[in-house]
Amino acid sequence: IVLSAAEPPPRIRFPDPPRLSPPLLTLDRVSVGYAPGKPVLSRLDLRLDHHDCVALLGANGNGKTTFARLLAGRLAPFSGEITRPTKLACGFFAQHQIEEMRPAASPDDHLAALMPDALPEAVRAQLGSFGFGQEKAFLPVADLSGGERARLNLALVTHQAPSLLILDEPTHHLDIESREVLVQAINDFAGAVVLVSHAEHLLGL
Numbered sequence: 001i002v003l004s005a006a007e008p009p010p011r012i013r014f015p016d017p018p019r020l021s022p023p024l025l026t027l028d029r030v031s032v033g034y035a036p037g038k039p040v041l042s043r044l045d046l047r048l049d050h051h052d053c054v055a056l057l058g059a060n061g062n063g064k065t066t067f068a069r070l071l072a073g074r075l076a077p078f079s080g081e082i083t084r085p086t087k088l089a090c091g092f093f094a095q096h097q098i099e100e101m102r103p104a105a106s107p108d109d110h111l112a113a114l115m116p117d118a119l120p121e122a123v124r125a126q127l128g129s130f131g132f133g134q135e136k137a138f139l140p141v142a143d144l145s146g147g148e149r150a151r152l153n154l155a156l157v158t159h160q161a162p163s164l165l166i167l168d169e170p171t172h173h174l175d176i177e178s179r180e181v182l183v184q185a186i187n188d189f190a191g192a193v194v195l196v197s198h199a200e201h202l203l204g205l
Contacts (some may be wrong), residue, residue, distance in 0.1 A: 010131020012151065012185040015161035020085045022049045024164055024192050025071065031078030032070045038079055040066045048164065052192040063198045068092070068168045071194055091162035095171050098149045103142035107132050107152045110141070114159050130155040146173030154182075163191040171197060 027046040031039040040063045047053070048071075056064045069075045070082075072092035101110060112123050112135040127137050130151045141149060158165070165186075171179045186193050 002044045002114040003090060010029050010181070012129070012131065012154065012181050014154075014165065014189045014191075015126070015129070016183055017089070017161050017163035017189075017191040018087070020163055022098070023087060024052075024084065025049045026081075026083045028081045028083075030070070030078045030082060032066060034066075034074055034075075035085065036078070041070075044070075044080065048192045048194075050163070051142060051189060053186065054194045056194065056196045063169055065094075068094075068166050068194060068196050072166045088164060089160045089162040090164045090166060091160070091163070093153055093155040093157050093167045095169055095172055098146075098153050098173070101141045101152070102138050102189070106138045106140060106160075107144075107155070108137045110152065110156060112155060126155055126159060127152075147175065147178055150174055151178075164194070165189065165191060166194045166196075168196045170195070172195070180188065 002181075025048045027044045027048070029042040032044070035039040044067075046054075056067060066075065069092075070077065070089050074092065107127055108123060111127060112120070115123055115126070123136075124137060127203055129150075132152070132155070136144070136148065141152070144152065148156040150170065154170065167186075170182060174182065188193070
């Protein structure tokens with residue numbers, strides 16, 4: 001019987017963001033929600049700079065995703081002030097984005113659609129930074145594992161080299177080793193990260 005070690009999970013490397021003047025984002029007494037007059041969150045104050053990493057923990061219904069969507073610019077505040085540089089690019093990872101991928105399209109198809117002016121080599125280099133070699137880059141998304149789809153989503157939301165990454169439950173489809181690879185990528189990232197997760201052990205790595 002020949003035993004061989006399992007292959008290590010592919011390395012993840014986020015693109016290096018441009019250096020913007022701090023702060024990247026500030027909130028001053030902000031309230032936000034979905035129905036007028038019924039804020040989910042109120043009196044929010046926050047300052048984010050390069051290399052900041054903020055983790056949000058809490059049970060479902062406590063407003064974590066609402067807060068993430070506010071920071072990503074997907075929700076407008078009811079009141080208060082949000083200040084961000086005009087050139088700030090934000091990468092927002094959410095689980096529903098994985099479900100909305102086109103099953104018959106490949107990772108290369110998905111990313112090339114977001115980078116229409118890029119050379120094919122640049123598209124493949126971005127995919128390679130998230131563990132997609134030649135054999136995986138052209139497979140239909142329907143043939144990818146859950147973890148591979150999560151890595152593809154990370155490649156898609158970071159194609160603009162964002163200075164702010166907002167990751168809403170990014171480890172849902174990842175095994176333990178792949179989660180550690182993601183944590184290392186976050187630690188190596190030169191921008192700011194807001195991480196929403198139910199996995200408390202993940203935040204201690």
